[in-house]
Amino acid sequence: MTDLTVWHGPNTRSTGTVWLVEELGVPYELRKVDVFGGATRGPDFLAVNPAGKVPAIRHNGKTLTEMAAISLYLADAFPEAGLAPAIGEPKxxxxxxxxxxxxxxxxxxxxxxxxxxxxxxxxxxxxxxxxxxxxxxxxxxxxxxxxxxxxxxxxxxxxxxxxxxxxxxxxxxxxxxxxxxxxxxxxxxxxxxxxxxx
Ligand SMILES: N[C@@H](CCC(=O)N[C@@H](CS)C(=O)NCC(=O)O)C(=O)O
Structure with missing residues (x-):
């Protein structure tokens, strides 16, 4: 049981999100979405992201989309991975x-x-x-x-x-x-x- 879920369409922009969670080294559930088969336009996925786009994540019950927002959010949520300079750091x-x-x-x-x-x-x-x-x-x-x-x-x-x-x-x-x-x-x-x- 993990509190992080990643919706991922192979060979799409969500590769960046999967790469990120692999860098973070945290446990997560991977849910594959058949983007090229049209699954992003089906009711199951639209219930996750009404925009019909991967990546999407759910963390502690909160769903988030847009890969840059996900990146900023997750890197801050897991600071021990050292993938984001903290607020106040010059970088x-x-x-x-x-x-x-x-x-x-x-x-x-x-x-x-x-x-x-x-x-x-x-x-x-x-x-x-x-x-x-x-x-x-x-x-x-x-x-x-x-x-x-x-x-x-x-x-x-x-x-x-x-x-x-x-x-x-x-x-x-x-x-x-x-x-x-x-x-x-x-x-x-x-x-x-x-x-x-x-
Ligand atoms: N602005 C979004 C774009 C995501 C996006 O365009 N995802 C494409 C795959 S690369 C998608 O899910 N397309 C499926 C569709 O439009 O039905 C982001 O940066 O996360």
Whole structure:
């Protein structure tokens, strides 16, 4: 019996949430959702998340969705794992910035680029692709992780999106980002997450 449940669709955004709970090292119940078979639109899953999207979690009876919110919540809920700088620590500001950067800037920029959407970069909140990529490159140019020398839950959010970018060949060779992705994918928790992707 565990008080943490994760709804996960293999090979979807919820891989990041499974990776995170594996990094946290806490017991959890994994409920697989057949996203590509339409299960996210069925009544059972809509009762969990009316938006019809994975990931979703339930912790101590509270249901939460949106992977960045889940990441911020769980990393704080299990501070002993050391995946989030505590409130008051200097790195907390960067940690929050990059955690929000994933859904607010990086992901829409990736989707816009991959779908070939024509948007006015001054009107959309994420700007243009080259600027977005340069922000990530600059951040990674002087450290192994988003917070420099300290791995955090923000790396799962940013590295997860960059991993998809490489997987779908939306980015050419890029030494600092390639090394970063390789470093993250070598983590045992990442391998444990991959084992749930069937
Ligand atoms: N904004 C959500 C997006 C989640 C999302 O788009 N999930 C997709 C899988 S990658 C999904 O569940 N799609 C199923 C559907 O729309 O029916 C988050 O960041 O958690």
């Amino acid at each position: 907390r500001a960067d940690y929050l910035y990059w955690s929000v950067f994933r859904p607010g800037v990086l992901e829409p920029a990736i989707i816009t680029k991959s779908q070939g959407l024509d948007v006015d970069p001054r009107m959309v909140g994420w700007g243009d692709w080259d600027t977005v990529l340069s922000l990530v490159e600059r951040r990674l140019s002087d450290g192994e992780y988003i917070l420099g020398d300290q791995f955090s839950a923000a790396d799962i959010l940013i590295g997860g999106a960059l991993g998809w970018l490489k997987h779908f060949k939306l980015m050419g060779e890029n030494s600092s980002i390639d090394r970063y992705i390789d470093r993250l994918h070598a983590r045992p928790a990442y391998a444990r997450m991959q084992a749930t992707n069937t």
